[in-house]
Amino acid sequence: MATKVTGVTEGSPPNPAGGKTRRPFLVDLYRSAVGKKYVMAITGIVWLGYIFAHMVGNLKVYLGAEDFNHYAEFLRSGLLVPIVPEEFALWGMRALLIVTLFFHILAAYQLTVMNRNARPERYQARREYVAADFAARTMRWTGVIVLLFILYHLADFTWGWVNPAEAGATPYEKLVASFQVPAVAAFYIIANLALGVHIYHGGWSLFQSMGWNNRKFNHWRRAFAIGFAVVVIGGNVSFPLAVQFGLVS
Template sequence: MSTIAASSNAQRLALFYREVIGKKIAMALSGVVLFGYVVIHMAGNLQLFAGREQINDYAAKLHSSAPVLWGARAVLLTAVIVHIYTAIALTRLSYAARPDGYRKKGHRHSNLPARTMLWSGMVLAAFIVFHLLHLTTGTAHPQFQDLKPYDNMVAGFQMPVVALFYVISVVLLGAHLYHGAWSMFQSLGISHPRYTPALRKFAVVFAFLLTVGFAVVPLAVLFGVVR
């Protein structure tokens, strides 16, 4: 019976996902997972300012339990796949549903982050791949040392091209998060004239703080504040 029930639930979930509202909710929920990861990751990066021992110990603790680490990575990877796949599906549905004339007029009323969500998402996907190769596996880092994030970040961000690429990418991340957070509230039904302005302000502040929190690390290394 449990197998039949699980199969029935999976079918209902698949049917729900086929609907636009199902895709929007999947987009929002996967976004919540990614938002949470981004906040935790930023907090980890900022430990660079606490010194070599602090951030290196933090990295060692994260890697001390392989099941927990790989479990978290599996959840994160699933959220990324769902988010990207659903974003492409919703974009296709949006373009297919709009006549050319309406589509052209629509650009006047949407903001820049909203119009560039797909493109900024593609750039961020490329950045994530580079980031993993650069500071996680060390494949793209000429002086990589295992479980020594302090030395890896200092050596990596002393290269102006790399540091500026990170800064540009996190600015795009901020724009992406602003519109993503705002859309998430609407998709989950958290929208009301009474508190909509507060939610919009929260999205702006949230995106701004994360952008600054990520950008300050490569900039601090590039300008010699952290050595």
């Protein structure tokens, strides 16, 4: 988030009747700023893992159409088969991604509202705003760009609504057809740069949110946040560029 929240913990109000009607611990925790930050960090970690694995998997595009399509098919129906039925893992992963994305956005929104309410004095807000670095200040906007990107990306590759390839095209053909359109390639590159800024700040602040913020490890945190963002975004940006320059066709 753009600004710091100083640990606001509410807890269940005391019960006047003295009975045992406290809210469950997790609900109580989520109502506090600290709990929402945990939720942001944990759901962020799930997505960081997915984004990393997704980029590594997509590198198969450099091995050629057959390898890439085989891999895409394996992800769709073959993952964890025969331990689980076909497509079971796919739907499990989709459910996890949807639920974690929902709570990531909800907690971000609620933290912003809590922040605003906790700082009624305007000059104080401005001071913190200036102190925050570029990535931190832009979290909301990079987040919105990434969300719009995900929706476009699904319409492009998963649902095929906006993909220029013919019906029944393979994942490889869809990828090439999409990235051959300069505007689409440019959009993917811009959106992935926004994602890079977002996961750089996210990768840095998740340690803080989880309470893993011993000063001695700060340079490792910074190295992790930068290294992770550069590797993932470097890989992702390379795909539309490779198609535009004719290296993948």
